[in-house]
Amino acid sequence: MSIESNGISVIIELGGGAELLFDKRKKHSVNLPGNDWTIQKLLFWMKDNLLKERPELFMQDDTVRPGILVLVNDTDWELLGEGNYKINSGDTIMFISTLHGG
Amino acid sequence: MPIPCSRQCGKKAILKRPKTGHALCKECFFYAFESEIHNTITQGKLFKPGDKVAIGASGGKDSTVLAYVLKTLNERYQYGIDLFLLSIDEGITGYRDDSLKTVQQNKDDYGLPLKILSYKELYGWTMDEIVAEIGKKNNCTFCGVFRRQALDRGAAFLGVDCIATGHNADDIAETVLMNILRGDIARLQRCTSIITAGADCIRRCKPLKYAYEKEIVMYAYFKQLVYFSTECVFAPNAYRGHARTYLKDLERIRPSSILDIIHSGETLQVKEGIKLPERRNCSRCGFVSSQEICKACIMLEGLNRGLPKLGIGKSTKVKRALESIAKDKCNDKCNGKCKDNERIEEKDLEF
Ligand SMILES: [Zn+2]
Ligand SMILES: [Zn+2]
Ligand SMILES: [Zn+2]
Numbered sequence: 001m002s003i004e005s006n007g008i009s010v011i012i013e014l015g016g017g018a019e020l021l022f023d024k025r026k027k028h029s030v031n032l033p034g035n036d037w038t039i040q041k042l043l044f045w046m047k048d049n050l051l052k053e054r055p056e057l058f059m060q061d062d063t064v065r066p067g068i069l070v071l072v073n074d075t076d077w078e079l080l081g082e083g084n085y086k087i088n089s090g091d092t093i094m095f096i097s098t099l100h101g102g
Numbered sequence: 103m104p105i106p107c108s109r110q111c112g113k114k115a116i117l118k119r120p121k122t123g124h125a126l127c128k129e130c131f132f133y134a135f136e137s138e139i140h141n142t143i144t145q146g147k148l149f150k151p152g153d154k155v156a157i158g159a160s161g162g163k164d165s166t167v168l169a170y171v172l173k174t175l176n177e178r179y180q181y182g183i184d185l186f187l188l189s190i191d192e193g194i195t196g197y198r199d200d201s202l203k204t205v206q207q208n209k210d211d212y213g214l215p216l217k218i219l220s221y222k223e224l225y226g227w228t229m230d231e232i233v234a235e236i237g238k239k240n241n242c243t244f245c246g247v248f249r250r251q252a253l254d255r256g257a258a259f260l261g262v263d264c265i266a267t268g269h270n271a272d273d274i275a276e277t278v279l280m281n282i283l284r285g286d287i288a289r290l291q292r293c294t295s296i297i298t299a300g301a302d303c304i305r306r307c308k309p310l311k312y313a314y315e316k317e318i319v320m321y322a323y324f325k326q327l328v329y330f331s332t333e334c335v336f337a338p339n340a341y342r343g344h345a346r347t348y349l350k351d352l353e354r355i356r357p358s359s360i361l362d363i364i365h366s367g368e369t370l371q372v373k374e375g376i377k378l379p380e381r382r383n384c385s386r387c388g389f390v391s392s393q394e395i396c397k398a399c400i401m402l403e404g405l406n407r408g409l410p411k412l413g414i415g416k417s418t419k420v421k422r423a424l425e426s427i428a429k430d431k432c433n434d435k436c437n438g439k440c441k442d443n444e445r446i447e448e449k450d451l452e453f
Contacts, residue, residue, distance in 0.1 A: 017331035066350035
């Protein structure tokens with residue numbers, strides 16, 4: 001299924017309060033141009049294209065703010081190389097904040 | 103390339119544990135997480151058979167996971183405890199409405215009885231009414247002080263043996279840091295205790311004391327437990343926020359930092375001859391207090407007298423007001439509730 005350079009489609013999910021920064025929407029289906037995407041690159045793209053408020057609560061330096069968990073297809077990104085993980089079309093990338101409410 | 107589970111069960115790992123660095127599959131993670139809480143409970147002797155245990159339930163991630171795990175462990179290991187959910191309704195429009203709905207759902211999902219007590223019932227005032235008096239700037243002081251006593255007051259009201267709260271390892275490490283930063287040696291000594299209680303008081307315990315926030319959230323996610331997440335509608339304490347951020351930064355560099363800080367707190371000893379503030383009972387309500395009259399009573403008195411800033415003002419002013427309060431009898435607003443309160447510790451959830 002490799003349609004060249006048509007981009008990739010990924011599902012971005014937000015939970016645990018992280019959705020509050022993204023227009024309160026918990027699920028975003030997006031198409032990304034090209035096919036050379038890492039999560040780190042996606043973070044900057046999300047910041048520019050999806051994030052609605054207070055970017056400092058989502059990102060710190062060039063990664064997510066400590067306390068936000070990231071899962072790729074329901075696997076902890078810490079097992080997958082974190083920001084260096086190369087995204088495949090059809091991946092679901094989930095961001096869960098641990099910082100909201102107890 | 104999927105990473106195999108460190109337990110060599112043949113399944114694919116889904117999470118890296120911050121405590122151990124192990125990569126575990128879903129089932130092995132559930133088992134490890136639950137077993138560690140079970141060990142915390144048995145080693146700390148948190149419960150006795152027959153205990154009536156109230157889970158302080160806010161609808162948030164920690165208390166939701168606590169309720170689910172306690173219910174599971176009580177069945178699995180036959181603790182023989184009588185569990186129920188206890189929620190406090192501060193009366194903040196729009197804030198508790200959703201979280202109380204979540205607690206209702208916990209009640210249905212886990213088959214645990216639920217009791218909701220309101221600030222109105224406990225104090226005679228809702229937070230909305232307090233905000234109307236005091237403005238938005240200082241009301242976290244109020245909601246913090248009132249919240250700290252609310253569970254104890256509620257538990258006394260319901261004849262509970264023990265209150266279990268959802269404080270996790272990150273919370274406790276943060277509190278250790280805060281108490282160091284503030285030089286609050288008395289609280290530093292108490293804040294790592296897994297059980298806090300006085301002679302004839304209700305015990306408070308923290309079964310999630312060694313559970314990392316990351317694992318609590320992952321557990322809730324993979325178990326599909328429903329919880330409510332929001333920022334407190336009132337501004338959080340900025341100082342505490344900095345401590346939290348610092349801790350999270352440390353954790354990223356070295357995940358064991360959290361447990362190391364707790365360990366430091368547990369093993370620190372205060373030199374003999376250091377004078378710690380005396381703990382005594384509030385002459386009004388009987389809760390343990392470092393002052394003649396506890397902070398909640400001062401604030402209530404201020405509200406009831408139309409001097410809402412009383413509890414947060416300068417200490418000399420408070421002192422003068424205190425003297426005048428001490429001379430008075432209980433006023434009618436408290437309906438004598440003050441006296442009926444059993445003696446309970448004003449617990450150290452350390453703000
Ligand atoms: Zn396994
Ligand atoms: Zn508050
Ligand atoms: Zn009092």
